[in-house]
Amino acid sequence: MNPTARALEATFGNAIGRASELRDGWTSVTVRADRLRDVMAWLRDTPEQRYNYLVDITAVEYRDRERPLEVVYLLRSLERKSNLRVKVELDPRGELAVDSVTPLWAGADWLEREVFDMFGIVFAGHPDLRRILMWETYSEGYPLRKDFPLRGRFSRAEQVRQALNVNPEANYSLEELSIAESYDELPADMRERLRRGERGKVAGSE
Amino acid sequence: MASTISLDAFLLDGVIDVKHVLETKEIAGSPNYHLTSWKRLVDWAVNQSRANSLWPMPFGTACCAIEFMATAASRYDIARFGMERQAFSPRQADVLICAGRLPFKLAPVIRRIYDQMPQPKWVISMGACASSGGIFDNYAMVQGIDTIVPVDVYVPGCPPRPEGLLYGILLLHKKIKGESLFDAMRRRDEQPLDEHGLRLPPAEIDEVSEPFGNSVHQFRSA
Numbered sequence: 001m002n003p004t005a006r007a008l009e010a011t012f013g014n015a016i017g018r019a020s021e022l023r024d025g026w027t028s029v030t031v032r033a034d035r036l037r038d039v040m041a042w043l044r045d046t047p048e049q050r051y052n053y054l055v056d057i058t059a060v061e062y063r064d065r066e067r068p069l070e071v072v073y074l075l076r077s078l079e080r081k082s083n084l085r086v087k088v089e090l091d092p093r094g095e096l097a098v099d100s101v102t103p104l105w106a107g108a109d110w111l112e113r114e115v116f117d118m119f120g121i122v123f124a125g126h127p128d129l130r131r132i133l134m135w136e137t138y139s140e141g142y143p144l145r146k147d148f149p150l151r152g153r154f155s156r157a158e159q160v161r162q163a164l165n166v167n168p169e170a171n172y173s174l175e176e177l178s179i180a181e182s183y184d185e186l187p188a189d190m191r192e193r194l195r196r197g198e199r200g201k202v203a204g205s206e
Numbered sequence: 207m208a209s210t211i212s213l214d215a216f217l218l219d220g221v222i223d224v225k226h227v228l229e230t231k232e233i234a235g236s237p238n239y240h241l242t243s244w245k246r247l248v249d250w251a252v253n254q255s256r257a258n259s260l261w262p263m264p265f266g267t268a269c270c271a272i273e274f275m276a277t278a279a280s281r282y283d284i285a286r287f288g289m290e291r292q293a294f295s296p297r298q299a300d301v302l303i304c305a306g307r308l309p310f311k312l313a314p315v316i317r318r319i320y321d322q323m324p325q326p327k328w329v330i331s332m333g334a335c336a337s338s339g340g341i342f343d344n345y346a347m348v349q350g351i352d353t354i355v356p357v358d359v360y361v362p363g364c365p366p367r368p369e370g371l372l373y374g375i376l377l378l379h380k381k382i383k384g385e386s387l388f389d390a391m392r393r394r395d396e397q398p399l400d401e402h403g404l405r406l407p408p409a410e411i412d413e414v415s416e417p418f419g420n421s422v423h424q425f426r427s428a
Contacts, residue, residue, distance in 0.1 A: 134346075135311050143345055152345030156415035157408030159345075160353050163310035164317060164403040 002027035004049055004084055012039060017089075028085040036088055037099045043075060043084065044104055051075040051084055054101070057111035059119045061092070061146050071098055071121060090121065100126040118144040135166045249386050256300070256326065257382040258288040260375075263299030263323065265316060268306030270333035270365040277368040287375055296322040301378065302355070307335035308348040317403070320355040325395065328358045328382070330374055333365050339415070340364060349415035353406060356396060
């Protein structure tokens with residue numbers, strides 16, 4: 001058994017579910033959602049572990065509707081050259097929420113936004129949880145969920161209409177634009193729109 | 207008079223039958239003859255200039271853009287057709303070449319780029335994805351850019367070879383040479399149908415976006 005998995009079980013007890021070694025050589029550990037932040041901080045900061053690089057965050061929904069959704073964290077220790085896969089299981093009938101790991105790894109910011117955009121999983125404590133791939137007024141749902149039809153929920157004409165009514169200039173958050181060097185040179189009406197946090201809106205959707 | 211006719215016939219060689227112009231008394235003797243030949247001459251000069259110095263605005267989003275680069279590079283060299291200068295600014299462009307798939311997120315962007323281009327302007331839809339959505343019959347992809355902007359030439363292929371794009375450009379040349387400055391309808395700025403910004407009626411967009419090929423076996427759940 002992977003020494004990290006053994007140490008995790010010794011430290012966190014029943015917060016750690018099953019651990020399994022997969023054929024790709026990665027060890028997979030399931031963690032209870034409410035202890036995720038502690039486990040991740042421990043994995044990053046403990047001298048024997050030093051998983052200092054968050055490779056990716058993704059999620060899995062299985063075709064079997066009874067199986068829980070999984071949020072998958074891929075960790076790597078650059079010094080020890082060791083990989084670890086941490087999974088959190090979420091009940092699809094309950095609230096899809098898990099603690100954000102952005103305070104631990106700043107790079108988790110966009111990764112969590114992508115998982116939120118595609119699966120609708122809410123990361124509590126995320127500094128700026130917005131859609132990242134789809135536009136912010138996108139209202140058809142979460143595309144990678146199993147109940148999402150491949151072509152989307154709306155008719156093509158409605159999709160074209162909504163897409164054309166997105167303001168292409170409103171794709172940056174107020175925070176991102178207010179720190180831009182050219183902010184002071186923007187026209188007054190645009191600064192006002194930024195101040196209001198305008199993101200563009202779909203005509204006729206109110 | 208004779209010199210006018212011969213000059214006219216010389217310039218319009220290939221466009222109209224020279225012999226016909228020279229020999230038909232009704233045309234030469236018509237009171238409108240000078241006017242029409244003058245217009246034809248202007249059209250000819252303007253269209254030759256336009257067709258042979260198109261400035262393309264490449265809107266490359268996918269693998270078609272790689273083929274477009276190959277077309278622009280030395281082996282195929284679209285500079286031979288007057289497209290030496292790539293205008294990466296819509297204000298200085300004549301022809302928008304959409305090379306690659308267009309996600310809905312880029313739909314307002316390409317519409318704005320098209321609106322920013324000065325008249326006269328043309329659009330080439332390069333490849334299966336730009337023309338019809340191609341294999342990407344899904345929630346994120348525009349099913350043919352003609353639901354967003356008017357298209358002059360569709361180039362099929364996935365991606366089209368450079369020869370295919372060159373053939374499309376030559377077809378566009380042909381189309382341009384058939385246009386007339388004096389046709390007021392031809393170069394009018396397109397206005398959207400309503401406040402939603404659509405250029406086609408919704409039923410028509412749904413119709414041209416219908417799945418085809420293997421896609422018809424998939425379903426849209428309610």
